[in-house]
Amino acid sequence: MIFNGEVEEIFICNYQTGEKCELELLSINDVKADWNSKYEKNINFDDEAYLDDFPNGYCFFVELWESEKGIPILVLFYCH
Numbered sequence: 001m002i003f004n005g006e007v008e009e010i011f012i013c014n015y016q017t018g019e020k021c022e023l024e025l026l027s028i029n030d031v032k033a034d035w036n037s038k039y040e041k042n043i044n045f046d047d048e049a050y051l052d053d054f055p056n057g058y059c060f061f062v063e064l065w066e067s068e069k070g071i072p073i074l075v076l077f078y079c080h
Helices: 028-042
Strands: 009-016 019-027 059-066 070-080
Touching: 009 028, 019 028, 028 059
Parallel strands: 009 070
Antiparallel strands: 009 019, 059 070
């Protein structure tokens, strides 16, 4: 979705509580540039994760949201 233009915005959540989720907008070009070194092997599509199973002990849980205009938004929840 990132490389074929289906997603127009990518956010990362570095901090989350039961009441609050702080999102930071990422540059799609930066994500593409760092894909092989930072993201590709650290994406988790399951409901649970064991951080020891991922390089450098972190992973991203991924959710696909939709803007008010119907545009797909990718949200990466950073878990370390």
